[in-house]
Amino acid sequence: MRPAKLDDAQRQAALATLDGWQVVPGRDALTRQFRFADFNAAFGWMTQVALMAEKLDHHPEWFNVYNRVDVTLTTHDAGGVTELDVQLARFMSRAAA
Numbered sequence: 073m074r075p076a077k078l079d080d081a082q083r084q085a086a087l088a089t090l091d092g093w094q095v096v097p098g099r100d101a102l103t104r105q106f107r108f109a110d111f112n113a114a115f116g117w118m119t120q121v122a123l124m125a126e127k128l129d130h131h132p133e134w135f136n137v138y139n140r141v142d143v144t145l146t147t148h149d150a151g152g153v154t155e156l157d158v159q160l161a162r163f164m165s166r167a168a169a
């Protein structure tokens with residue numbers, strides 16, 4: 073069962089509950105930049121997220137340099153942001169807090 077793309081109102085409502093996340097300009101996707109104390113902290117967090125991503129069968133686009141991880145979330149199968157992206161974004165924020 074594939075989740076449906078959120079409409080504008082649903083996406084805005086979801087964003088209002090997510091700390092630091094924004095819509096990618098010109099793309100139906102969510103983004104946030106995470107910063108950690110060092111590479112070890114960043115990669116530890118990425119490992120936690122990777123296990124959750126496998127559990128959800130939903131995977132981030134991300135880019136890591138040292139203590140920084142730039143994340144983009146979208147549901148490729150749906151062509152836009154779905155509840156799965158909101159769920160993973162919430163997990164990421166909580167795990168980084």
Ligand SMILES: C[C@H](O)[C@H](O)[C@H]1CNC2=NC(N)=NC(=O)C2=N1
Nearest residue numbers: 129130131132146147148149150
């Ligand atoms: C076959 C597998 O279930 C799909 O390719 C999953 C895997 N992970 C995924 N991750 C993301 N972000 N979007 C998807 O549409 C997606 N689809």
